[in-house]
Amino acid sequence: MTDCFIHTFPGEQIRLVNNPLEDLDDLQLATLGVEFIQEFYSFIQPLSADLMVVFRDTDWSAMSNIAPLxxxxxxxxxxxxxxxxxxxxxxxxxxxxxxxxxxxxEILFNWIKTALEQDCTNPDYRITWRIIHIYATRTRLFNEQEFQARQSLLLNSNAGELNIPIERLEDGLWVSGPVKETSIEPPVTFALSQEYGGLSADMMIHWSLWTQPGQPEQIALQDAISRLLNKGWEKA
Structure with a gap:
């Protein structure tokens, strides 16, 4: 019997948006994006991240014909x-x-800050971030009693049953993805985008352990979403 299964691509999607009432600068918007990720950090941690930065004018319109160095x-x-x-x-x-x-x-914020601080050669433009994409992730297993004596989580996929290695860290048991030599998606991915001073955050849940009602992983995820809703984010 498997522990969970892979959702059909692109997975179960959760989208939240944040359109601040006050004008925020580029670093403040980066702070909002990182705070979104931080709400999940105790049980979903990035292992890699991509960032795209663009030129914008003073009206927050992105410049498509030119790009930062x-x-x-x-x-x-x-x-x-x-x-x-x-x-x-x-x-x-x-x-x-x-x-x-x-x-x-903190590392993610400083990394984004460094990207935004590169030289802007045109005084009419600003450098802002457009996309933060987190693909590889490490996710916590809450039911440690069930998995403590095991070496792997059994995942059902189109490629058959896969054994995903369980990582034993100081703060608990974790699993990571995407795994080499398989065609499966990672447990969870994030894509944050920023345009005209507003943020959109997409969470794609690929492994069912984080969507099955009553599972501690699903409860932790919903609790994090509730905290974000209380901080000004809205479901889209």
Whole structure:
């Protein structure tokens, strides 16, 4: 008997939006985006992240005909398991590549801040972030009693039953994805976008353990969403 299954692509989608009533600058909007990720960080942690930055004018309209010198940025966690697929999603042009022991909210914010602080050669424009994409993720297993004596989580997919290695870390048991030599999606992915001073956040849930009602993983996810709704985010 499997522990969970892979949802049909593109997975179960949750979309939240945040349109602040007051005008925020680019770093403040980055803070909002990172705070979104932080609400899930105790049980969903990024192992890699892509960032796209663009020029905008003073009315927040993105400039499609010109681009910053370094529009694409990529960072990955040194703590990622060796069996996980890592690699930049934005590759034309090649990204600025960074590594960090782990992708904590503070590390992510400073990484975005560095991208925004690159030289802007035109005084009529500003550099702003457009997309933050988190693909590889590590997700916590809450039912430690069930998995403590096991080496893997059994995942049902179109490719058959897959054994996903269980990671034993100081703060509990975790599983990560996407796994090499399989065609499956990671447990959860995030895509945040910013346009005209408003934010949109898409969470794609691929493994059913995080969508099955009553599962502690699903309850933790819904609790995080409730906290975000109380902070000004809205369901779209």
């Amino acid at each position: 370094l529009p694409h940025w990529y960072i990955q966690a040194l703590s990622a398991p060796s069996n996980i697929i890592l690699g930049a999603g934005f590759t034309n042009p090649d990204p600025q590549v960074s590594q960090a022991p782990q992708l904590s909210p």
